[in-house]
Amino acid sequence: MSGFTRTVQARAERMERKHATRRERIVAAAKAEFAVSGLNGATMRGIAKAAGVTTGAVYPYFASKEELYAAVLEGSLTELSAHIRARIAEAASGRAGAEALRGFFDFYRERTDELALGLYLYNGIGPSGLAPGLDRALNARLRDVFGDIEQAFLADGRDDAPVRTANGIAQAIGLLVMERTRRLKLLGRSAAELFDRYLEP
Amino acid sequence: MSGFTRTVQARAERMERKHATRRERIVAAAKAEFAVSGLNGATMRGIAKAAGVTTGAVYPYFASKEELYAAVLEGSLTELSAHIRARIAEAASGRAGAEALRGFFDFYRERTDELALGLYLYNGIGPSGLAPGLDRALNARLRDVFGDIEQAFLADGRDDAPVRTANGIAQAIGLLVMERTRRLKLLGRSAAELFDRYLEP
Amino acid sequence: MSGFTRTVQARAERMERKHATRRERIVAAAKAEFAVSGLNGATMRGIAKAAGVTTGAVYPYFASKEELYAAVLEGSLTELSAHIRARIAEAASGRAGAEALRGFFDFYRERTDELALGLYLYNGIGPSGLAPGLDRALNARLRDVFGDIEQAFLADGRDDAPVRTANGIAQAIGLLVMERTRRLKLLGRSAAELFDRYLEP
């Protein structure tokens, strides 16, 4: 390999790293803004400023606000998926399903931003929703997550795995939503305690 | 009572009726717009037009968009409360709690607009939520609803009434949210079936 | 007529006058801006400022930049039409056609702004053109103008009226365009002289 080739390669790598870094900074800033303000409320100017770049600098990376939003959700779902798989892998025999659901619940419990984003995700993001292509991609990621949980119940030998999966996720989402909006405090309960009771009545 | 007094009274009553009617028309129009477009997406112009009044005519009744939104939610919660009480009154002995929860579920199941509004309600409406005063008023109405359901379970002799109430509401909300956003279809189930399974496992 | 009714009417008239005045100010400002900068180059901010109103104040009158542009062109064509008809009415017997063409030429000769607008009109306004509806309306106005000129030639007893009309208008436009862009100076001639030579060789 010639010195010239090495130099060219090194330069390309450096640029790619810079590119990736900046992209990540933008996504991180966007995640925070979207979590706080939602798709409509967050502004490209605000996101750019939070990322430490100028307004126009976002567009080479994401062609529109919606595309940026989709990238944020995509990242969130990827993390969620990894989190749940790890829980399943660690689960004692016969408890994989319950651990998978708990993984789902804990993931959002511990991450304020992810929950806010997830709520937009589970709740719809308003009248228009995402463009069909983006929505389809996110649906596929979500299907994977749900599938993993269902598989865990099947591995436990539960013949009602689909119902357990659906009801369990619904329970988690409902409790998280109610806790976040402080409606649960009306009942004097914490989401964690109630989810425990749901899993082991 | 003089004829003059009678006339003045009659006029005052007529004006008050007119006032109440107009207020109702505005709230009804706002409910539809908010349900379709959300708090951010709906516009005061659009609401006014749908109500058949001019833009400025809304403000004597509601000082801000947010206040109008709160009035809409207030109305929705009042209907919800009546709906649930009726179900409890009709319930067979020992089944009041389950019927109360089913009333909660059915109410939102059957009313697209109310559900859309309710989701904003349970999901939070943004960074700050409503102004504290408005939020407190809504919380009080919601506490009443939750209280009725809990009383129903107590009347059934359930000693775990609070937990049943909280978990049941969470389950209903979770299923409704998931069905509305078509995430439930991923699992091939309907919210109604799953809520049945939840109530009578 | 009661005093009340009179008051209401008076108020309505005053408001309408104010409305009309402001509309005219906006159109006048827009005409100047469009003449100088074209459809693309002119800005709504600039037009509003020139009219002495704020940006948003334009939109109750004209829903879009294009609609405002169409209003300007419409006004210009109306003036052109009146100008030519007056010339025809004053023309000596047998000279109506020539006077009509001269009216066309003089109208644009004397009005820098109108010419600039007209050139956009005769030249097309770029890739997109106006929305079909607006273009159709303007075409109809233009057809009227052309028709008047042709009728004048017919009244003069010219059997080649259509050709005289078309070629005469083309000659006028060509000379005006060349003079405006200072290409005519290259030939050391003035448009007025050349148009004379065209009309009476």
Place this chain on the structure above:
Amino acid sequence: MSGFTRTVQARAERMERKHATRRERIVAAAKAEFAVSGLNGATMRGIAKAAGVTTGAVYPYFASKEELYAAVLEGSLTELSAHIRARIAEAASGRAGAEALRGFFDFYRERTDELALGLYLYNGIGPSGLAPGLDRALNARLRDVFGDIEQAFLADGRDDAPVRTANGIAQAIGLLVMERTRRLKLLGRSAAELFDRYLEP
């Protein structure tokens, strides 16, 4: 001449050829874009992409969008000039002037892109036109074209050559403009027929 010198020369020539080629590609792409979208509508990004180069690569060749535009017009005028000279050379005795004008007309008639560019040229491209230097250069090229036509009329023995030239060009431009904007259709005539009638009444 040493081998070294030869090598250096060869390299320089290769580079110059590459330079010229790239320049031509950019001008060709720009011509198409400007013809379709005009000076304002065309974008440097779009031109660069169409030419197969990166955005920044245009600037070593043309310091600004306007300069690139001038280069395109310059090329167009060069072609026009050659086209007209060929027509004159082929013309029968006594018909050189008419053939020159017809050459002018046909050139634009047959080339949509050139016409679109030419219209910007004859119509002015906005408030300021091109920068004075660029405009002067184009004017010189145009003066040559006009001069050739005038010479042709002089060779035909016409003593009113300047007027014939100016009026003829104006007629051609007027008809082309009107046909392009479909205003001629209003009169039910084609530009070609009308230009014939103009040349031989």
Place this chain on the structure above:
DNA sequence: GATGAATGAGCTTTCATTCAT
């Protein structure tokens, strides 16, 4: 010279709210 992301001003349009009438 070539690259192409970055800059940042600029665009049209929207909209909650105000206010003269």
Place this chain on the structure above:
DNA sequence: TATGAATGAAAGCTCATTCAT
């Protein structure tokens, strides 16, 4: 109180040009 135009501050996005590599 009702009217509805006016205000003016955003918003998302574009683009000529620059500049570090």
